[in-house]
Amino acid sequence: MNHHTTDNEKYLLQQVAEGHAAAFALLVDLFWKRVYGSTLALTKSPQTAEELTQDIFLKIWEQRTSLPQVENFGVYIYVIGRNQVISAMRKKVMAIVPDMPGDLVEEMSSPDLQLELKETSGLIYAGIEALSPVRRKIFKMSRINGLTYDEIATELGISKNTVKEHVVLALGFLRRYLQDHSDKTVPVIVLALHCFR
Structure with a gap:
């Protein structure tokens, strides 16, 4: 380094x-x-x-x-x-x-924090449902189904850049959605969102 x-x-x-x-x-x-x-x-x-x-x-x-x-x-x-x-x-x-x-025996990290992560993940799914139909579909194909941008573009007949833009905007929306609807701590929100990066 x-x-x-x-x-x-x-x-x-x-x-x-x-x-x-x-x-x-x-x-x-x-x-x-x-x-x-x-x-x-x-x-x-x-x-x-x-x-x-x-x-x-x-x-x-x-x-x-x-x-x-x-x-x-x-x-x-x-x-x-x-x-x-x-x-x-x-x-x-x-x-x-x-x-x-x-x-x-050593204790693992706080079970409460793990519970918060699960609850926040549930809130993320609610945020996904609040996306526009097209953006929701593209986001799910990318982050939940694991398809690449190229695969999504081919299947939907759109450009790779359009797919990427939808995913980036969806992530931005979800970040704001969590901040507006959740009282969870900073690391919980960051780590929960990271699972969809």
């Missing part, structure tokens, strides 16, 4: 530490794939990996005031990720072997 990138990273961490939602969203965008890939390699379960990745970023948000002191964020996020995976594995073992001593 060069010096310029390191300075940018430190500035970003400082912005997150101060509670800026846009900075946290950018941090999630930059590191999501790396964290998800690592947890998936360890857990072998896409669903578990996604839940743990959300937990990891929630943990980072909860501890955001300490971010300006972080010298190497790559190492920092790796340690948090490793601890979350270990915690999840121990919790799984406890479900199978309930007599295991309690001091061997």
Whole structure:
């Protein structure tokens, strides 16, 4: 990592530490794939990996005031990720072997935050239904059915750029919709929306 990138990273961490939602969203965008890939390699379960990745970023948000002191964020996020995976594995073992001593078990991130994520995801689906019929159809084809822009363009007989514009505008609408209809915290909204990026 060069010096310029390191300075940018430190500035970003400082912005997150101060509670800026846009900075946290950018941090999630930059590191999501790396964290998800690592947890998936360890857990072998896409669903578990996604839940743990959300937990990891929630943990980072909860501890955001300490971010300006972080010298190497790559190492920092790796340690948090490793601890979350270990915690999840121990919790799984406890479900199978309930007599295991309690001091061997670590609590995962707040269940309340996980519940908030589920509730916010439900609100996103309500927002999707509020889109115009054409935009809703394109958004669902892209973000729910997993079709590429090229595939959607071919199926609907429109240009790839038109498809992309509809998806971008839909995401912007959903962001505003959540802000207007939800009292959830910044990380919950950011992470819930990230699932549709």
